[in-house]
Amino acid sequence: MKDRAKFVADIRQTLLNRKQEMDEALSKQSHEKLTDGVVQDSADEALSLSMEKLQNSLQQTEIEELRLMEEALVRIDSGEYGVCLDCSEPIAEKRLEHFPFAARCIVCQEGVEQK
Ligand SMILES: [Zn+2]
Structure with a gap:
């Protein structure tokens, strides 16, 4: 077997970097949501609603990915990875x-x- 410990350590680092990027992206997103809430007419409102929906579903995927990453990191730290x-x-x-x-x-x- 190749150096499995090194391989897992590399994956751990990759996961940590990605997790940090996503944490930052998510906090930025929720911040933007709070600040650009000005709606002018019903067409804009509809657009803004569907954008929000899209953003929510994107966020769902990211939150799910974050959860999987955290689980993987837990398994790495407990040696079960x-x-x-x-x-x-x-x-x-x-x-x-x-x-x-x-x-x-x-x-x-x-x-x-x-x-
Ligand atoms: Zn199996």
């Missing part, structure tokens, strides 16, 4: 590179998604 939740086999490093939040190996993940 990179091991499949279901079958306890090590998860392929290629998979972790593409899906740093992966908590299951490909085989078990497919099983979960088919349910």
Whole structure:
């Protein structure tokens, strides 16, 4: 096996950087929402409502991603990271590179998604 500890440390750093970026983006977004609330007529109002909807759904995705990142970081710190939740086999490093939040190996993940 390659140096797994180094590999996991790299992923941890990547996750921490990304998490920090997102924390900043999210706090900026909610700040903007508070400041640009001026609505002029009903067309603008409709537009502003749909923008808000879009922003909310974007924020939902980001919040979900943040949650997954935090979970991955917890698993890294507790030494459980990179091991499949279901079958306890090590998860392929290629998979972790593409899906740093992966908590299951490909085989078990497919099983979960088919349910
Ligand atoms: Zn598995």
